Amino acid sequence: MPVSESDGIFTDAIGRLDRAAEFAAIDSEALEKLKHPKAILEVSIPVRMDDGSLRVFRGYRVRYDCTRGPTKGGIRFHPQVSLGEVKALAFWMTCKCAVVGIPFGGGKGGVVVDPKQLSRMELERLSRGFVDEMADFIGPNTDIPAPDVYTNAMIMGWMMDEYGKIHRQRTPAMITGKPIPLGGSLGRDDATGRGAYYCIKELERIRNWKPANVRVAVQGFGNAGQHVARLLYDDGYRVVATSDSRGGVYREEGLDIPRAIQLKKEGQAVGAVYSSRSVCDCLKCGSADCNCSRHDSATGEVISNEALLELDVDVLIPAALENQITQDNADRVKAPVIIEVANGPTTSQADEILTAKGTLVVPDILANAGGVTVSYFEWVQNLAGYYWTVEEVHERLQKIMAREFNAIYEFMNDKGIDMRTAAYAQALDRISEAIEAQGTSVYFAADRTNSNHSAGKPGHTRSYP
């Protein structure tokens, strides 16, 4: 895809800054700076395939902004990866880290590949090849990758090993989301879903929800979607629908989420990286071709990913890819509450439709920030060489998510704005504070009298607790 074409998602992403800036104490020059990524590396990764042939894959890494700390963000393996998408994802990471107040900037990486078509050995060579090409661009104090769509702890382990070989130094803090024996953090596996769950628990308190009466639909049943679905199920919520790349399932009485997770696991043959089974297979139990561990009959229906978004539910959780709720379907989305576990699932045009309808959208830069927060915990533990219990990780994550959720929710109500704008305003305040603290040398304009400088703005700077 030509860069200009793929840049639409990035343009849409930064388009939200100006609106949020009206509610933040940020200088117009600082705002302008935030509309441009700091550094981009595009690489070609040659990989020897199992049949002896050579294939060359395209990879990207974007370090968006490092004012608040080293850049931080996942690596995505997906056929639709584009530079525009990686820039947008890196921009969102910048805002996300500021929203939860952790000392990182934003970054992101991606490889244009359908990883499900590769053998495990080919996937390992590709992962190591990515690090070979990026070895001078990433590092524990500059840019720290993590898992994202179709990458996981095993791939992070290969990447850490490769980085260690290149630099002749074991460096666990160069990547997060690693396997536990290589310095991964307890509680990182479910951190993204758990962070979203803690946001929902705050809403439950504010809105007096009774879990058994709350119907939830989760689009995407990967790392992020599975865990939020499981935590809600364990709490008694009725998770009535879920889906993956092959389609979805709906059951009015609620789905058996542990069973769906088990099914996905069963589809993961020894040595395989991705599950060969779909959540749609949930409804096959009892039929002749069913390999599932439980063979009781299940009622329900198979639905499409598009239909899932339009279900009559109380909470909709997009947890797959971006651009799922657009101007084409936003008016048919019935859920009054959307928790954005995926990055960028809602376009800005859809946002306007949802806001006009009164839908509460808990934005991605808050709702899925649990992942990067525990990645931060992992990095801290790696640097300290001292490891925490899973209870410590959960407790610290819960405190941060509840604190930031409530601050943003309150700001939204105070100003009468949507929650996304409130979250961006909080991010801009914090990024702006860091830019200001760097000193005046970053400014070149002699006459700043027309600028939107914080000193001249009615203050609503929110500092750190």
Ligand code: NAD
């Ligand atoms: P994953 O690879 O573990 O799972 C992705 C899921 O999406 C799979 O169930 C896949 O089948 C499904 N999917 C793929 N294409 C789809 C489609 N067209 N329609 C519906 N479902 C589809 O990835 P993940 O880590 O769970 O990431 C999911 C989302 O959460 C992404 O937007 C990612 O950026 C975001 N996120 C992930 C993390 C993390 O820590 N993993 C952190 C923050 C945000």
